[in-house]
Amino acid sequence: MIEGLLIGLSTAFSISNIAMVIGGCLIGTFIGMLPGLGPMSIIAIMIPVAITIGDPSAALILLAGVYYGAIFGGSTSSILINAPGVASTVASSFDGYPMARDGKAGKALTVAAISSFAGGTIGAVLLMIFAPMLASVALLFHSAEYFALMVVGLSAIAAFAGTGNVAKAMLMTIVGLMLATVGTSALFNAPRFTGGMMELQSGIGFITLAMAMFALPEALYLVLDPARSKRSGDNSKITDLRITREEGRQITPVIGRQSVQGFFIGVLPGAGATIASFLGYAVERNIASAEEQKLFGKGSVKGLAAPESANNAASTGSFVPLLTLGIPGSGTTAILLGALLALNVTPGPRLMVDSPEIFWSVIISMYLGNLVLLLLNLPLIPYIAKILAVPRNFLIPFILFFTLMGAYIGQNNSTELLLLVIFGIIATILKFADFPLPPLLIGFILGGMLEDNFARSMQLYDGVSFVWERPMTLILLVIAAILIVLPGLRNWRARAVQRRGTSTPD
Amino acid sequence: MTLDRAIAFFILLVCLLYGYSAWFVMDAQIPPFMARNPVWPSSFPKLLAIGGSFFAIVVLISPHKPKDEPDIDLSRWSGYNYGQALGLLALMTAYALTLLPLGFLISTFLFLMLGSLILGERRWIAMVLASGIASVGIWYLVQEVLGIFLRPLPAALGA
Numbered sequence: 335m336i337e338g339l340l341i342g343l344s345t346a347f348s349i350s351n352i353a354m355v356i357g358g359c360l361i362g363t364f365i366g367m368l369p370g371l372g373p374m375s376i377i378a379i380m381i382p383v384a385i386t387i388g389d390p391s392a393a394l395i396l397l398a399g400v401y402y403g404a405i406f407g408g409s410t411s412s413i414l415i416n417a418p419g420v421a422s423t424v425a426s427s428f429d430g431y432p433m434a435r436d437g438k439a440g441k442a443l444t445v446a447a448i449s450s451f452a453g454g455t456i457g458a459v460l461l462m463i464f465a466p467m468l469a470s471v472a473l474l475f476h477s478a479e480y481f482a483l484m485v486v487g488l489s490a491i492a493a494f495a496g497t498g499n500v501a502k503a504m505l506m507t508i509v510g511l512m513l514a515t516v517g518t519s520a521l522f523n524a525p526r527f528t529g530g531m532m533e534l535q536s537g538i539g540f541i542t543l544a545m546a547m548f549a550l551p552e553a554l555y556l557v558l559d560p561a562r563s564k565r566s567g568d569n570s571k572i573t574d575l576r577i578t579r580e581e582g583r584q585i586t587p588v589i590g591r592q593s594v595q596g597f598f599i600g601v602l603p604g605a606g607a608t609i610a611s612f613l614g615y616a617v618e619r620n621i622a623s624a625e626e627q628k629l630f631g632k633g634s635v636k637g638l639a640a641p642e643s644a645n646n647a648a649s650t651g652s653f654v655p656l657l658t659l660g661i662p663g664s665g666t667t668a669i670l671l672g673a674l675l676a677l678n679v680t681p682g683p684r685l686m687v688d689s690p691e692i693f694w695s696v697i698i699s700m701y702l703g704n705l706v707l708l709l710l711n712l713p714l715i716p717y718i719a720k721i722l723a724v725p726r727n728f729l730i731p732f733i734l735f736f737t738l739m740g741a742y743i744g745q746n747n748s749t750e751l752l753l754l755v756i757f758g759i760i761a762t763i764l765k766f767a768d769f770p771l772p773p774l775l776i777g778f779i780l781g782g783m784l785e786d787n788f789a790r791s792m793q794l795y796d797g798v799s800f801v802w803e804r805p806m807t808l809i810l811l812v813i814a815a816i817l818i819v820l821p822g823l824r825n826w827r828a829r830a831v832q833r834r835g836t837s838t839p840d
Numbered sequence: 841m842t843l844d845r846a847i848a849f850f851i852l853l854v855c856l857l858y859g860y861s862a863w864f865v866m867d868a869q870i871p872p873f874m875a876r877n878p879v880w881p882s883s884f885p886k887l888l889a890i891g892g893s894f895f896a897i898v899v900l901i902s903p904h905k906p907k908d909e910p911d912i913d914l915s916r917w918s919g920y921n922y923g924q925a926l927g928l929l930a931l932m933t934a935y936a937l938t939l940l941p942l943g944f945l946i947s948t949f950l951f952l953m954l955g956s957l958i959l960g961e962r963r964w965i966a967m968v969l970a971s972g973i974a975s976v977g978i979w980y981l982v983q984e985v986l987g988i989f990l991r992p993l994p995a996a997l998g999a
Contacts, residue, residue, distance in 0.1 A: 505898075554929075731956050735955070748939050
C-alpha cells in the first residue's frame with residue numbers, strides 16, 4: 335500500500351495534474367451551482383475534454399475534481415437560494431438555507447466546506463483501505479461470476495435507487511441494456527438493431543444518452559415551470575466565513591460519525607449520496623439532545639454538517655465498486671466508467687495490478703481535491719456565487735447549448751444531435767410518468783460488459799450450465815432475484831393486509 | 841389509461857418488436873458454420889426481450905401509485921410554458937441540421953440569440969453581445985485549446 339501511495343503521490347503531484355485538480359474543482363463548482371446541471375451532466379460535458387487530454391490518470395483526476403466541485407457547488411446553491419442542484423444536496427438546504435436567511439450564509443458555507451472536506455478525506459482513507467481488499471477477492475472471479483455480479487449490481491440499483499417501484503426501475507434497466515445492443519455486436523461483428531442506418535453502426539454515444547437523460551429533461555422542466563428557477567430569496571451577501579470554537583466542537587462528532595456511515599452507504603450499489611445524506615440527517619436529529627433537536631430545520635450547524643459529510647463520504651465510497659469490480663453503483667460513477675472505457679482503461683480488480691498509477695493517483699487526487707475546495711473555492715465563493723445572478727433567459731439557452739456540444743464533440747457527428755433531442759423528449763416523458771432514469775443509463779453503460787461476460791461463460795460451458803455449475807454464480811443470481819422480488823412481495827402483502835382491513839392504512 | 845401504463849404498453853410493443861427481430865430476422869442471417877456456436881449475437885437480446893416484456897407487463901398490471909410530491913404538478917398543468925419548451929426543442933433540431941452547412945459560429949450565434957428570444961428576452965444589445973462573445977469564445981476554446989476541429993464558417997465558403 336505504501337508503495338502504491340508513493341506512485342500515486344509522484345503522479346498526482348506533477349504541476350499539470352495539480353492544475354487539473356484545481357481547474358476541475360473550479361469548473362465543477364461554477365457549473366454545479368447552476369440549476370439543472372448536476373454532477374452527472376457536468377462530468378458528461380467534460381468527458382470530451384478529458385479524452386482529448388489522453389493520459390488516463392490526468393483525465394480521471396480532472397473528472398474527479400469536477401465531481402467534487404460539482405457537489406460543492408450544489409451545496410452552495412442549496413444553502414444560498416434554497417435551490418439544490420442535485421438530489422444529494424436537498425438535505426443540506428434543510429438547515430443551510432435557514433442559516434443563510436438569518437444572515438449567516440458565510441458561516442453555513444464554511445460549515446458545509448469543512449464537513450465536505452472531512453467527509454471526503456475520511457472517505458478517501460477508507461477507500462484506500464477497503465478497495466485493495468475487495469480487489470484481491472474480485473481477482474478470483476471468472477466471467478460467469480462477473481456476469482452474475484453485474485446482474486446483482488443492476489438489480490440492487492433498481493431495488494434501491496428507484497422511486498419505490500422496482501418493476502419500473504427494472505424495466506428502465508432493461509431498456510438501457512437494449513439500447514446498448516444497438517450497433518455492431520462483439521460476437522461475429524454482426525450489425526444489430528441498426529435499422530440499416532450507417533450512423534447507428536457504432537452504437538449510440540453514451541454522452542449523448544447521458545445528456546438526454548439528465549441535463550435535457552432538467553432544462554426542459556426549468557422552461558416548462560418558471561416557478562422552479564425562481565429564487566427563494568436573495569442572500570448573495572456573503573460575509574464572515576468564520577465559525578466559532580463552540581460550533582466546531584458541536585460538529586466534530588457529527589462529521590466523524592456521518593463520514594463513516596456515509597462511506598459504507600456509498601459503497602452499496604444504488605444507495606449513493608442521496609440516501610446517505612438523508613439518512614445522515616435523520617440519524618443525527620434522532621440522537622441529538624432534546625433542545626438541539628428543536629434547532630434542526632431552523633439553522634442547526636449539526637443539521638448542515640451531517641448531510642454534507644455524509645454525501646461527500648458516500649461519493650467517495652461509490653468509487654469502491656467502480657475501481658475494484660468495474661461496476662458503477664451510481665449514475666455518476668457510471669458516467670466515469672464510460673469515460674474510462676473511452677480512454678482504454680478497464681476498471682476492475684486488474685486495474686490495481688496493471689496500472690497502479692491510475693488507481694493511486696485518483697486516491698491522492700481525492701485528498702488534493704478536498705483540500706482545493708477548502709482552501710481555494712471557499713474564499714472564492716462570494717465571487718463564484720455571482721453566476722447565480724445570470725438571468726434565466728440567458729442561462730437556459732446556454733445549458734441547452736452545452737448539452738448539444740457535449741454530444742457533438744464526443745462523436746463529431748450531427749446525427750448524434752438529433753438522437754439527443756429525440757432521447758431528451760423520451761426522457762422528459764419518462765420523468766413525467768415517474769420512471770427512474772439512472773438505471774437506464776447504468777444499464778446502457780454496463781450492457782456491453784454484461785453481454786461479453788455472458789457470451790464468454792456460454793462459450794466456456796457450452797451453454798447456460800455455468801449458472802448451476804458454479805456455486806458462486808448461482809448464489810449471486812439468487813441474491814439478484816431476491817433483491818427484485820422482495821420489495822414487490824412486501825407491497826403486495828401490505829395491500830393484502832389493507833384489503834382485509836386488519837391494519838389501518840398509513 | 842394512466843401515462844405510466846401507456847408508456848409500459850409502448851415499451852412492451854418495443855420489446856416484442858425487438859424480440860421478433862432477434863428471433864426471426866437475426867437468426868435467419870446466422871452463417872451455417874457459426875450455428876454450432878453456443879452463443880449467437882441474438883442470444884443476449886433474446887434474454888432482454890423476455891425480461892423487458894415481463895417487467896412491462898408487471899408495470900401494466902400493478903396498481904398505479906401516485907407520487908407524494910410530483911416534480912410536475914398537474915393542478916398547474918395549464919400554467920406551463922409548452923410553447924417555449926417546444927420552441928426550444930425545434931431550435932435544437934434546427935441547430936443539429938444547420939451546424940455543418942452554416943458552420944459553428946453562425947449557427948451557435950443564432951441558437952443562443954433565438955433561444956433567449958423564445959424565452960421572452962428583448963434586450964437586444966445584451967443578447968447580441970452575449971451570443972457573439974460566447975460563440976467565438978467557445979469556438980476558440982474547443983478548436984484552439986482542446987484541438988477538436990469545429991468548422992467555423994459556412995461550408996459554402998470552403999472553410
